[in-house]
Amino acid sequence: MDNLTASEIIDRLGGTTEVARICQIKPPSVSEWRSTGIPQARRQFLELLRPDAFGSAVQAQDGVVEARALVDSRMSKRALRARLGLGSDAHLAKVLGLPVEQVSGWADEDMVPALPQVMKLLGHTDQQEPAAPRNDDPDADRIGAVDTA
Incomplete structure (x- = not known):
């Protein structure tokens, strides 16, 4: 399970079309990776994005924790x-x-x-939700719709 082929990884990620969509490239480029291997920079990106596709859950979590420790x-x-x-x-x-x-x-x-x-x-x-705009009008909750003729 440690030595997955490029084809196995691509299949685990959802197939050629899905990997192409994730990497914002054309599917024929991803198809070529099945025989030539996934380029190192793309592999690192995909590994950070979907560690579960590269091995067991424990190994994947260790990789994510390690990557996050490296990146501050x-x-x-x-x-x-x-x-x-x-x-x-x-x-x-x-x-x-x-x-x-x-x-x-x-x-x-x-x-x-x-x-x-x-x-x-x-x-x-853990991003916080943006705060709702504050309404400074003290009568804002008392104003109703006005019907006109």
């Missing part, structure tokens, strides 16, 4: 790319599902912004 929300963009094994802003943008221009706009040495995609990748799922 206070790290710089350069450190995040290095930890994930990504070579460019384009790769990081693809993993985060953000436009390349947005990721390129972040300074390499600044902290990674706390966007929902970044926080999900970092394993912070």
Whole structure:
């Protein structure tokens, strides 16, 4: 169970079309991976996203815990790319599902912004709901509909 083939992993992830949708590429590219193997950066991305498809649940949880320990929300963009094994802003943008221009706009040495995609990748799922807008009008609950002729 430890040495799964690329085909077995792709099947566990839902098949060629589903993996292509997840990676935002065309299905023929994923079909090619069945014979050539899944590229390392894509494999790491898929492993973070769906650890259950790569082995037993215990091993998968250990991998997620280990990855989350490596990735800290206070790290710089350069450190995040290095930890994930990504070579460019384009790769990081693809993993985060953000436009390349947005990721390129972040300074390499600044902290990674706390966007929902970044926080999900970092394993912070306890996001708070946005607060409801405060109504400063004291008569807001007493105003009713007005019928006009």
